Amino acid sequence: MASPHDKDHVETTGHSWDGIEEYNNPLPRWWLWTFYATIAWGLLYTILYPAWPLVHGATTGVMAWSTRGDVAAEIQAVREGQADMRAALVDADLATLPQNEALNGFAVQAGAALFRTNCSQCHGSGAAGADGYPNLLDDDWLWGGQIDQIAFTIRHGIRNEVDPDARYSQMPAFGEILAPAEIETLVQHVQSLPEGNDPLGGEGGALFADNCASCHGEDARGNRDVGAPNLTDAIWLNAHDDASLTTLISKGPFGVMPPWGDRLGEAGVRALAAYVHQLGGGEPTPEPTPGQPKE
Amino acid sequence: MTHEQTSLYAAREPIFPRRVSGAFRRLKWQIMAVTLGIYYITPWIRWDRGPALPDQAVLVDLAHRRFYFFMIEIWPHEFYFVAGLLIMAGLGLFLFTAALGRVWCGYACPQTVWTDLFLLVERKVEGDRNARLRLHKAPWDARKWRLRLTKWAIWLVIAMATGGAWVFYFADAPTLARELATFEAPPVAWISIAVLTFTTFTFGGFMREQVCIYMCPWPRIQGAMMDEGTLTVAYRSWRGEPRGRGMKRHAGDGAITRAAGPQIGGRSPVLPMQFREGRVVLPEPQAGAAQGPGDCIDCNACVNVCPMGIDIRDGQQMACITCALCIDACDEVMEKVGRPRGLIDYLALSDAPRERAGGAPQSVWRHVLRPRNLVYTGLWAAIGVGLLLALVLRPTIELTVAPVRNPTFVTLSDGAIRNAYDVRVRNREGSLQNIAFSLAGAPGMSLGVEGVDDTTVAVEADSQRLIRVYVTAADDTPAAESDRTEIALTVRDTVTGESATVETTFNGDPE
Ligand code: SF4
Ligand code: SF4
Numbered sequence: 075m076a077s078p079h080d081k082d083h084v085e086t087t088g089h090s091w092d093g094i095e096e097y098n099n100p101l102p103r104w105w106l107w108t109f110y111a112t113i114a115w116g117l118l119y120t121i122l123y124p125a126w127p128l129v130h131g132a133t134t135g136v137m138a139w140s141t142r143g144d145v146a147a148e149i150q151a152v153r154e155g156q157a158d159m160r161a162a163l164v165d166a167d168l169a170t171l172p173q174n175e176a177l178n179g180f181a182v183q184a185g186a187a188l189f190r191t192n193c194s195q196c197h198g199s200g201a202a203g204a205d206g207y208p209n210l211l212d213d214d215w216l217w218g219g220q221i222d223q224i225a226f227t228i229r230h231g232i233r234n235e236v237d238p239d240a241r242y243s244q245m246p247a248f249g250e251i252l253a254p255a256e257i258e259t260l261v262q263h264v265q266s267l268p269e270g271n272d273p274l275g276g277e278g279g280a281l282f283a284d285n286c287a288s289c290h291g292e293d294a295r296g297n298r299d300v301g302a303p304n305l306t307d308a309i310w311l312n313a314h315d316d317a318s319l320t321t322l323i324s325k326g327p328f329g330v331m332p333p334w335g336d337r338l339g340e341a342g343v344r345a346l347a348a349y350v351h352q353l354g355g356g357e358p359t360p361e362p363t364p365g366q367p368k369e
Numbered sequence: 370m371t372h373e374q375t376s377l378y379a380a381r382e383p384i385f386p387r388r389v390s391g392a393f394r395r396l397k398w399q400i401m402a403v404t405l406g407i408y409y410i411t412p413w414i415r416w417d418r419g420p421a422l423p424d425q426a427v428l429v430d431l432a433h434r435r436f437y438f439f440m441i442e443i444w445p446h447e448f449y450f451v452a453g454l455l456i457m458a459g460l461g462l463f464l465f466t467a468a469l470g471r472v473w474c475g476y477a478c479p480q481t482v483w484t485d486l487f488l489l490v491e492r493k494v495e496g497d498r499n500a501r502l503r504l505h506k507a508p509w510d511a512r513k514w515r516l517r518l519t520k521w522a523i524w525l526v527i528a529m530a531t532g533g534a535w536v537f538y539f540a541d542a543p544t545l546a547r548e549l550a551t552f553e554a555p556p557v558a559w560i561s562i563a564v565l566t567f568t569t570f571t572f573g574g575f576m577r578e579q580v581c582i583y584m585c586p587w588p589r590i591q592g593a594m595m596d597e598g599t600l601t602v603a604y605r606s607w608r609g610e611p612r613g614r615g616m617k618r619h620a621g622d623g624a625i626t627r628a629a630g631p632q633i634g635g636r637s638p639v640l641p642m643q644f645r646e647g648r649v650v651l652p653e654p655q656a657g658a659a660q661g662p663g664d665c666i667d668c669n670a671c672v673n674v675c676p677m678g679i680d681i682r683d684g685q686q687m688a689c690i691t692c693a694l695c696i697d698a699c700d701e702v703m704e705k706v707g708r709p710r711g712l713i714d715y716l717a718l719s720d721a722p723r724e725r726a727g728g729a730p731q732s733v734w735r736h737v738l739r740p741r742n743l744v745y746t747g748l749w750a751a752i753g754v755g756l757l758l759a760l761v762l763r764p765t766i767e768l769t770v771a772p773v774r775n776p777t778f779v780t781l782s783d784g785a786i787r788n789a790y791d792v793r794v795r796n797r798e799g800s801l802q803n804i805a806f807s808l809a810g811a812p813g814m815s816l817g818v819e820g821v822d823d824t825t826v827a828v829e830a831d832s833q834r835l836i837r838v839y840v841t842a843a844d845d846t847p848a849a850e851s852d853r854t855e856i857a858l859t860v861r862d863t864v865t866g867e868s869a870t871v872e873t874t875f876n877g878d879p880e
């Protein structure tokens with residue numbers, strides 16, 4: 075046998091291109107079999123799983139697996155895994171929920187997800203609100219900032235025509251009641267309230283007493299029973315320059331929020347309430363004093 | 370043109386390495402005992418970390434995202450430790466390869482170690498090289514079946530033990546062992562064991578050198594990292610050639626460095642390649658060629674012991690894992706024929722011209738302490754020291770602060786401006802920490818923590834907690850009215866007093 079060192083005797087593949095030959099360094103045979111095995115595996119895979127494109131869609135595969143079905147199954151599994159927590163949330167006493175770390179943590183997480191999907195369109199993804207849409211982060215509340223009050227607002231909504239229990243009130247369009255000059259006086263008066271001016275003082279005060287105090291209170295601190303905002307604090311629901319306030323008082327605002335009780339279910343409502351309550355402005359539920367009538 | 374159709378694929382040619390004894394073989398047995406010992410025993414070592422944490426010394430806790438290594442505990446955000454260790458492993462490989470060639474392959478690679486173990490079993494069951502060769506050619510009679518089945522059974526047990534040991538690194542070993550024994554272990558444990566059993570069985574029993582030659586990337590990478598100063602297993606052709614069994618044989622087989630291709634079936638191309646002063650030169654005529662036979666008696670001992678089935682006398686080649694068994698084999702022979710040892714030896718390419726000219730090779734230290742190796746060592750050590758420092762200086766309480774920027778601030782009913790911060794506090798201790806927040810800010814600023822009346826919250830042992838912290842600047846204060854105010858949040862363990870501080874900013878309402 076020729077010495078393997080003799081390069082003239084190394085086998086070639088027999089291919090020759092313009093005299094250029096190719097050494098034959100054979101691949102191991104098992105490599106070939108592995109290659110065939112991967113092909114067989116690939117074919118098997120296309121039989122088991124959705125693969126071959128047809129005119130309308132693709133073959134479904136004998137395992138009837140689909141990404142959509144997979145997601146649905148995962149969601150279902152999560153739902154089932156959370157069923158106990160949801161039930162506990164529905165049964166929980168909302169007033170003490172914030173003290174229940176595990177359940178509240180679950181509710182806040184769930185509420186955050188619900189908020190992003192359902193509420194952020196109006197209140198903003200950071201819950202900071204917008205002109206006419208309340209900021210949920212601050213310590214001012216139109217209809218109450220205790221957790222069960224928040225839950226009620228979410229459950230039934232505000233000024234909608236769907237839920238008979240919706241929170242309701244209506245500020246009149248004062249453009250039809252007062253003269254433009256009077257409205258201008260009122261605008262100036264309202265703008266001065268946060269600076270500590272007497273709500274009932276002066277010409278504006280007189281107009282305020284006659285037209286506004288019934289809802290906003292003689293002290294102008296608002297009334298949560300009718301969703302009338304506090305006019306003396308630093309927080310404004312709407313833009314408060316002259317033009318905006320004139321329009322607002324003339325036409326009367328009418329902010330609507332849909333009821334979420336039917337759409338989100340009680341667990342969802344409570345989760346949202348827990349989430350909103352912990353955004354920074356939530357008010358504690360007072361201890362019920364004996365003898366005081368319940369709401 | 371008549372050309373026989375040649376096959377592009379070759380079947381594996383079985384290799385029957387002969388038993389050998391010697392210094393390197395002894396060293397390899399020792400390394401095998403140590404490495405396999407470490408591998409099988411480590412998960413069973415206990416290490417007390419208190420009741421809240423697992424007591425397994427080495428544990429990769431994927432479910433809880435923790436890595437425990439004796440007194441060290443690594444959280445996922447500290448993955449840079451693992452990255453650092455991997456870089457060190459890489460640099461270590463550079464260093465060892467530059468200094469000693471493929472020592473990793475020859476001594477420490479699991480493929481080598483388990484193949485060695487499987488070969489030991491094979492030899493114990495079927496006998497040494499010649500017996501195994503005979504058995505290979507023998508028909509499949511009862512004896513052959515018996516020997517083969519015995520060997521396979523032992524291999525299978527080893528393979529299962531190997532896969533079995535692996536899963537213990539990822540769960541509490543005694544618990545998992547009990548679950549495995551009662552068939553209650555999770556499927557992932559069984560699947561891992563099955564996969565590793567299969568790979569160990571086939572790679573150690575049947576694939577062996579094929580893994581090194583065709584599957585593993587290291588030979589290529591390491592081949593590229595060696596240079597002419599690297600000590601590697603080589604044959605002193607100038608001393609051995611012309612080889613012969615007592616009589617003069619053909620001269621002219623120079624030290625040929627095979628650049629690529631294993632010699633399996635003698636089909637691969639041979640590129641005669643030599644280096645001098647770092648350059649490739651063509652082989653010179655043998656200095657000793659005219660002076661009668663060399664020291665190599667062509668006994669083939671080196672070939673017979675080689676687990677890769679190659680002939681080191683062909684020169685350095687990709688298939689050689691530098692297991693050094695041929696050195697032991699050849700030394701044994703040289704001793705018998707009364708010639709000096711070291712015909713096959715650890716040897717640097719740069720020494721070849723020196724030795725050919727009758728000089729002595731450079732000392733091992735000259736080779737090992739080359740600048741290149743010193744640089745690798747320096748880098749390696751620097752990263753090691755850095756990691757060690759980071760580890761030692763790591764606090765047991767940590768916080769990160771993410772200012773809430775949606776919205777940047779909130780106006781409260783009394784006109785105050787409030788910023789919110791999502792604060793993540795990590796308690797790495799084995800017990801609950803009560804931590805108190807404090808604020809270093811501008812006048813008129815106050816601190817609040819969501820959900821608690823004061824500023825103290827509890828963080829469970831070995832966990833992190835996300836806490837919303839509010840910083841409020843009273844109406845008409847400078848902070849409330851300026852765009853940015855620098856502040857610092859501090860958390861302090863109310864028991865140990867250990868604290869951590871993060872600087873952040875407060876956004877006011879400049880309008
Ligand atoms: S070639 Fe690869 S598998 Fe073989 S010994 Fe070296 S590192 Fe291990
Ligand atoms: S030639 Fe074979 S026996 Fe010698 S070191 Fe290389 S692999 Fe080991």
